[in-house]
Amino acid sequence: MTERKIKNTDRIYEKDSSVSFFEATVLSCDGGEGEYKTVLDRTAFFPTGGGQSCDLGTLNGIEVKDVHIENGEIIHVTQSPLAVGEKVRGILNFSEREEKMRSHTAEHILSSILNTKYGLSNVGFHLGTVDTTCDFDGVLTLKQLNEAEDEVNRIIRENHPVYPVFPTENELKTLEYRSKLDLTEDVRIVMIGENGSVDKCACCAPHVKKTGNIGYFKIVDFYKYKGGTRVHILTGIKALERARDDFEGIKTLSALLSSPRNAQSVSEAAERICEENEALEREISALNERINGYIVKELPDTDLAVVFDERKNSQTLRSLCLSAAEKVKTAAVFGGENGRFTFVVAGEAAQNIFAKMKNSLNVRGGGKEVICGTAFASESEIKALFDGENI
């Protein structure tokens, strides 16, 4: 183990979020087998924390697989070792970092608006790969969130400055700011707007330098969560891509449904089709019951009725089998395609019939009073099995 003389790494990302590459010196490097823990004297890599995953990139061309805080040190997990004292050049995967900064700053703006308007607090935040989730400690409506979304986009357009301040303990006493933790030391406040006119919030993560950098803000989903509301948000290019996908989806659906190309018309057309479909299903079900009645009426008065039917619907076949088993002692119904029948067996000798089927045919299924399953056999094989049987 290398002794770590310096515990603290200068955190470049806290002061300047635009730094995408930097020079640093290796203070220590431990580990082995493709996983080395490297500590630097300074870093622009943000370590995982506060709902935000770490920055990734390279140190002297060596992949940085993870960055986290361990025992008060910022650990860069690298693929290969780096020599202690070596000067390294760190390069961040900056497009990914920019995405995170856009979402994080947008979350601060949204949280500030919902805090000011409805007194709600942000109690959870997660920057995911698909979208970002923000949890609030109160129930929100679509109208309230639509208004908040408009407000966030207005603040983005106004292009307010975003910058960190590091107040002293004394200054903190008079400063009003949003915070999840009750810290008094090393507090970093992210200011949005001149003197925090839009928001002041304690946060350790890097943010965009101007609200305009967020580009576009969209709430893509929300629902009740743990007594409050979980809101899914997207920003920048990801929000644009989602809007494009949704637009393409509406275009496809409008062609399929022969409806005008807008969300409301497509929804109304889909609702109509669902209603028509339900009505048709009710009609088909009634017709199937009538057909079942005719089939059962024609059955000869024997102990076992073996019925083949082209219909595949398992509910229809089950209903037919139960009706048939009421007339004869035992009924076996095989529905669907030759070679792959859906079967239902019911009645006095159902278990015997099923045991016989299992012995001679490739069948899958089971049950107590009513046995259902699939028989991978031809009609002639099944008929041969029951031919002349007296059960």
Ligand SMILES: [Zn+2]
């Ligand atoms: Zn934050």
